[in-house]
Amino acid sequence: MSKLTLVELSDLPRKPHGCPPEVERSWARLVATHKSVTGLFNTLNELRAGQDDMRGAVSETHRDQARAAIVFTAAGIDACLRTLLRDSLHTLLSIAGDAHGAFVAHFMANRLNGDMTKATKQAVVDIDPRSALIDLYVQDLTGFSIQGGADLIRCRNALGLKQDSALDDQILKSHQPFFNARHEVVHELDLVDPSGRGTRGRRHRDLAAVGTQCDGALQLLHAFIAPTARTVKAARRTMGLSAT
Template identity: 50%
Template sequence: MSPVAPTSKITKLELTPLGPQPRGCPAEVKGSWKYLVGAHDSVTGLFDTLHVLRLKSAEESDARGRLSHDQTDQLRAAIVFTSAGLDACLRRLLRDALPTLVNGNSAAEGKFKHFVNEQLNIDKASRAFRAAVIDPDPRNRLIDMYIDSLTGSSLQGHKDLQKVRDALGIPMSDISDSTLEKLGPFFSARNEIAHELDLVNPTGRGTSSRRDRKMSAVKDQCDEALQQVRSFVTHAARQVKSAKPAAP
């Protein structure tokens, strides 16, 4: 009979706390912050459930071995929930903050103008662009179209995050390319789970085995992604406050 692993040695995965909402958080950023808190709570709940499953397993057998199928699925779910939270937070941030930033942040406005120039240089303008140009308020319609272009699909990798950063007028000195590139393993894991069901060889015959997921690696990947979203929210709040005209 295998010895029972002491429950005191069962490691509980814990995310880094988010801390308080950005000081003086503008209305344009509060919605994204709430999404971030919700994502953080959801992933924490999954890690709590994993811990309970491992404690129960420790009472029945040796918990020092390989994670069970159900336990590994908690890790997979944590990556998926983190990815969904990242998507929801940054899309909400773009929708709420860009109208203010495009009208008050030179870097954000520059990216918007670049988008409009691209539309002007297309041989056959889209119906949406033509409708925006002849609208009584063309600038705001074009801003809406610009936002739609940035939020129309899920964020698949660090290059998509770079586009979000640049659109929000956040300087590279605050969020660097190299920092975003470090999320590569997280996006790889997310894509393997979301698009391949984490199968080792989804195109092969006669196999349905899944990739192993290591607890420490998954915890680090989820933590890094959520903390990076927090950085986006914090720096966007700063840019929004700077873009707004000073109160008389």
């Protein structure tokens, strides 16, 4: 193993101190994703170590492990951010602040401007309209999946974290290559020529680059979770509730 450069994830930072219940589920999903992707990279390292010549060409089997890591990481991002939004917005929207401002601006511009859609009308008259509207909001923010920097920026703003330097626009946009890779793996089957004509070539996946992208994406999730935990605790104190 000494000649082998391992593909590894960094350890996650510590769980936010006094993590409120609104953030617990998202944190658990991050931990589970980190564990799953770590397992994929461990298997990848073991496969490579078992080669007769560890310096030999990287096989498609090895790259398939890397492709699986991209898919698992992206699924974790979707699950963590959707959960973080759904669970924390109930509290964050109970007080005046950046999160509430983003919520109002979104609905005024997208769902209450002109004729309301059937989904919006149903949410307004739902037995629990706040929850129904938050579900619509999260759906608008994340779609079927997070597609890149623009979606990350919308999620950041919805959580009232626009001023957080660790989540500035350029940092969030810098993760676009990871989301492009996920799109290629999932939607194009990673084919160089998706038309199916000629050779069924596969895109080259640099293992070290995949490891770096997945690691950065998971660390980014912590950068969403930690400040959200702080703002939720502050909101709970404003409402006279226990911070946890």
